[in-house]
Amino acid sequence: MVESKTIATQPYYDQKPGTSGLRKRVKIFQQKYYTENFIQSVMHAIEGGSQGATLVVGGDGRYYLDQVMQIIIQFSVAAGIKKLIVPQHGLVSTPAGSHLIRKYKATGGILLTASHNPGGADKDFGIKYNVRNGGPAPENVTNKIFDISKSLEQLHYADLPHVDYSQIGTQTIGTMEVQVIDGVDDYVDLMKEIFDFEAIRYFLQENKDTFKLLFDGMHGVTGIYxxxxxxxxxxxxxEKSLMRAKPLPDFGGEHPDPNLTYAHELVERVEKEQIDFGAASDGDGDRNMVLGKNAFVTPSDSVAVIAHYAREAIPYFRKNGVNGLARSMPTSRALDLVAQKQQLEHFEVPTGWKFFGNLMDAGRCSICGEESFGTGSDHVREKDGVWAILAWLSIVVHVNKTKPGTSIYDILQDHYKIYGRNFFTRYDYEEVESKKATELIQHLQDLSIVGQTFDGFTVSDVDDFEYRDPIDGSVSSHQGIRIMFKDGSRIVVRLSGTGSQGATIRLYIEKYSNNPSEYAMETHKALGPLIQVALDISRLKSFTGRDKPTVIT
Structure with missing residues (x-):
């Protein structure tokens, strides 16, 4: 007999989920009833009510996962949830979780992750609610969760012993069923429907002595995939193809973010060992990085190249076609050029994967990407790091059928010859004092510089990006300051909501070139003058007190 209990609680007023859920330091989640309050609020906000609902529950393996899994189980029983679908050991990547929600037609899912943020007792944790389409909860749902959390007075939970989810099978707890599955199987089956596994396997085996591949799991969840x-x-x-493939609660003490700064060990090995295909994914598997000998694929270029080759190299798109392309506003406009050449509808949306989800559900977007190392398609409703890596591997295999020996560097150069090159970089200033960050944004909003020239760059327009969703008509304002120049270059400045404390300022710099003599230039050399213009106009050093950014990508 399972006994349900009701106890009094006090609301917290800082539980507003961002675009990717609620992210805080572990110690904040460990405050009395803090986690319980948020889970209770989610239970009250489930579409159609919690009674009889089915939820997918799991996470990226970070510290505090099991404790929160137990809380979710206790509160699910009391809330009348009919079934929980739990991947073995509670481990599931965010895109694989999205797939499970869609495959099993669940009501939604609770994903325990802070994505690319560090893990450990003194680091970050996160709780994210996804809705029945498999995507992140839209703003009306996250607002409802927040509103409930601010007035919560009672908690309802079942008094249960520790529930084991290490063994595949089904168990009944009260009136609720807990089905433990091999979530990796489901995800791999999906990838087999999208990519030509036989062609990839044949290529890798035929070239096993000459083609080197190295995947870096960064001690996140994608090691198991x-x-x-x-x-x-x-x-x-x-031993030759995998590194840091075992998921660890603290990600090995490292920052599980696949970029040139935090994946430096992979970058160094690719250069030293002359790896042909290097790839990494982040803590929860929704981000990716691809690189090769003398070649780093920027996320902006990555989605553009995938879109260019999609119908040729990937069976899924040969069968279903490409209905449209989309990118986040700060992402370079390389994808727009592919869309124009292939006469495809394309969209510029705010940062946040939920905006792509609306377009996908309406059948108007097949491939999309963000400059923050996120790339994906309509196979799920989250960005998908492993999918992107397999897409690039498929492109390498496809091109090498007719042009043996073609490298990642060659693929990029061939792309630039068709479309020109969008040089792009991002400067991150992390954990900036919130007041200073707000003052910087206000400074940019007050700028009156249209028509002025800075070191040869003439400003053509300045705005604060606003997006009207073509599907539901919702308007998202103040999504980032854009400074456009007459030659097609851009500077973008926005505040990020993915950090767990302070403010993160992101500065994006983009310069387009259709001069073939520049295509092989090193990015920061090509962007050097524009970077200085961006720093001068924004007065970033003055506002932040920082001589240099925390991370450059």
Missing amino acids: GQRLFVQEFGLAK
Whole structure:
């Protein structure tokens, strides 16, 4: 007999979920009833009510996962949830979680992750609610969760012993069923429907002595997917093809963010060992990085190249076609050029994957991407790091059928010859005092510089990006300051909501070139003058007191 209890609680007033859920330091979640309050608020906000609902529950393996899993189980029983679908050991990547929600037609899902943020007792945790389409909860749902959290007075939970979800199978707790599944199987089956596994396997085996592949799981959740794909499916040697593939609660003390700064060990190995195909994914598997000998694929270029080759190299798009393309506003306009050449509808949306989800559900977007190392398609409603890596591997395999020996560098250069090159970089200033960050944005909003020239760059327009969703008509304002120049260059400044404390200022710099003599230039050399213009106009050093950014990508 399962006993349900009701106890009094006091509301917290800082539980407003961002675009990717509620992210805080672990110690904040460990405050009395803090986590319980938020889970209770989610239970009250479930579409159609919690009674009889089915939820997918799991996370990226970070510190505090099991404790929160137990709380979710206790509160689900009391809320009348009919069924929980739990991947073995509670481990699931965010895109794989999205797939499970869609495949099993669940009411929604609770994903326990702070994505690319560090993990550990003194680091970050996160709780994210996804709705029945598999995507992040839209603003009306997150606002409802927040409103409930601010007036919560009672908690309802079932008094349960520790529930084991390490073994595949089904157990009944009170009136609720807990089904523990092998979530990796489901995800790999989906990838087999999208990509030509036989062609990839054949290429890797035929070239095993000359083509080197190295996947870096960064001690995040995708290590278990990398093991299944690259070793079991494609037949590569584990010791040569995988690094940091075991998920760890603190990600090995590292920052599980796949960029040139935090994945430096992979970058160094690619250069030293002359790796042909290097790839990394982040803590929860929704981000990716691809690089090769003398070549780093920027996320902006990555989605553009995938879109260019999609119908040629990827069976899923040969079968279903490409209905449209979309990118986040700060992402370079390289994807727009592909859309124009292929006569495809394309969209510029605010940062946040939910905006892509609306377009996908309406059948108007097939491939999309963000400059923050997120790339995906309409196979799920989250960005998908492993999918992007397999897409690039498929492109390499496809091109090498007719042009053996073609490298990632060659693929990029060939792309630039068709479309020109959008040089792009991002400067992150992390944990800036919130007041200073707000003052900087106000400074940019007050600028009156249209028509002025800065070191040869003449300003053509300045605005604060606003997006009207073509599907539901909703308006998203103040999404980032854009400074446009007459030659097509851009500067964008926005505040990010993915950090757990303070403010993160992101500065984006983009310069377009259709001069073939510049295509092989090093990015920061090509962007040098415009970077200085961006720093001068924004007065970033003055506002932040920082001589240099925390991270450059």
